[in-house]
Amino acid sequence: MGDEVAEILPKLLPESEYISEQNIEIDRTTLRADLVYNIHYRDKPHILNMELQTGEDKDMPIRMLKYHIGLYEKHRKPVISMVIYPFETGIPESPFQEESAEEILLTFHFRVLPLWKLDAQQFMRDHVVCMYTLLPAMKGANAPMLEQAVEEMKQRYKEPQL
Numbered sequence: 001m002g003d004e005v006a007e008i009l010p011k012l013l014p015e016s017e018y019i020s021e022q023n024i025e026i027d028r029t030t031l032r033a034d035l036v037y038n039i040h041y042r043d044k045p046h047i048l049n050m051e052l053q054t055g056e057d058k059d060m061p062i063r064m065l066k067y068h069i070g071l072y073e074k075h076r077k078p079v080i081s082m083v084i085y086p087f088e089t090g091i092p093e094s095p096f097q098e099e100s101a102e103e104i105l106l107t108f109h110f111r112v113l114p115l116w117k118l119d120a121q122q123f124m125r126d127h128v129v130c131m132y133t134l135l136p137a138m139k140g141a142n143a144p145m146l147e148q149a150v151e152e153m154k155q156r157y158k159e160p161q162l
Contacts, residue, residue: 001035003161004130009039011131012113013048013080016041022075033067039080047071047079056089061096064110081110086137088116120145129156 001008006018019038035050049067053060064081071079085091091112098106120138123131124145132149135141153162 005037007130009037009048011128013041013082016048022047033071036071041080045077047075047077049079049081051083053083053085054087060092061108061110065096065108068108082113083110084113084115086115124149127152129153
């Protein structure tokens with residue numbers, strides 16, 4: 001998300017505001033979150049964990065729960081966990097529940113953002129240039145639209161950033 005995280009995050013998680021980056025190792029053995037940020041969500045401090053997933057992973061809810069607990073333990077703030085899927089694939093259902101016979105032991109709510117279901121036309125109509133690099137993954141994207149998006153990006157960004 002680079003330098004535009006502050007502009008992009010409210011588009012992906014309405015009512016959120018970027019504070020600072022927190023991309024850190026959670027467990028120094030093998031667990032590393034993709035994108036972790038300090039944010040304000042509904043006017044309260046939170047941690048946002050965003051995982052990028054390109055394919056189906058049946059264990060994704062458990063992996064997200066590990067990140068969630070690790071981040072909560074470290075920061076002692078509410079954690080919003082979100083999986084972003086750029087390509088059409090099987091996606092997990094939220095909430096994840098751990099059950100024992102008739103009893104629910106744990107319920108874990110996470111968010112799923114399938115980019116392919118977002119309307120590319122809407123981002124173009126609203127000129128949300130910071131989201132244009134994600135347009136090819138969105139519904140309704142086509143070659144003329146992407147050419148227009150590149151032209152708008154050229155107007156907004158200088159050569160090294162572009």
